Amino acid sequence: MVYHWQSHSVKLCGVDDMVLLPRLTEDAIVDNLKKRFLDDYIFTSIGPVLISVNPFKQMKYFGDKEIEQYQGAALYENPPHVFGLSDQMFRNLLIDAESQCVIISGESGAGKTVAARYIMSYIARISGGSDKVQHVKDIVLNSNPLLEAFGNAKTIRNNNSSRFGKYVEIIFNAAGQPVGG
Numbered sequence: 001m002v003y004h005w006q007s008h009s010v011k012l013c014g015v016d017d018m019v020l021l022p023r024l025t026e027d028a029i030v031d032n033l034k035k036r037f038l039d040d041y042i043f044t045s046i047g048p049v050l051i052s053v054n055p056f057k058q059m060k061y062f063g064d065k066e067i068e069q070y071q072g073a074a075l076y077e078n079p080p081h082v083f084g085l086s087d088q089m090f091r092n093l094l095i096d097a098e099s100q101c102v103i104i105s106g107e108s109g110a111g112k113t114v115a116a117r118y119i120m121s122y123i124a125r126i127s128g129g130s131d132k133v134q135h136v137k138d139i140v141l142n143s144n145p146l147l148e149a150f151g152n153a154k155t156i157r158n159n160n161s162s163r164f165g166k167y168v169e170i171i172f173n174a175a176g177q178p179v180g181g
């Protein structure tokens with residue numbers, strides 16, 4: 001499968017969504033994730049769940065062009081991505097006027113903190129708003145390094161390990177702009 005992204009093309013082996021695997025065994029799941037990882041692609045869906053494998057290097061598909069590409073797009077139009085998940089949540093918030101929640105789980109060093117940062121940055125980027133709203137976004141985003149300064153430590157698994165559980169709540173107005181957190 002070849003996706004033509006705005007900035008580059010990505011050729012992906014394996015399946016985007018593992019519900020499409022002929023047999024959903026542990027071996028088949030690991031094999032699919034491995035094939036995609038070897039193609040430098042870290043995201044795979046399994047139904048509504050997004051699986052992310054820590055690449056331990058900066059991947060090229062987290063830029064402005066990708067933010068633009070995922071904004072307002074149907075999930076099937078693009079490869080699975082944390083921006084796709086974020087966009088879907090944001091649209092559900094606006095359309096259904098219902099609170100949305102994302103649960104990020106994984107072992108230490110799996111990339112949960114980085115994924116949470118991408119989600120918050122994506123929502124901040126696409127939600128627009130006045131200077132006052134921008135101020136709220138700045139506070140929400142800047143709370144990350146502040147909390148990490150107090151609550152993170154180096155461990156044998158992760159140089160920047162969160163030593164605390166994190167519950168982040170962002171409050172939106174009817175226009176979908178963050179007004180508090």
Ligand SMILES: Nc1ncnc2c1ncn2[C@@H]1O[C@H](COP(=O)(O)OP(=O)(O)OP(=O)(O)O)[C@@H](O)[C@H]1O
Nearest residue numbers: 056057058108109110111112113114158160161162
């Ligand atoms: N998407 C990513 N792209 C590049 N590097 C990443 C990515 N995700 C994680 N990393 C790298 O892996 C390190 C560990 O990730 P992170 O701190 O997010 O793990 P964690 O699951 O929150 O761990 P812990 O439970 O110990 O806090 C990061 O500091 C970063 O160097």
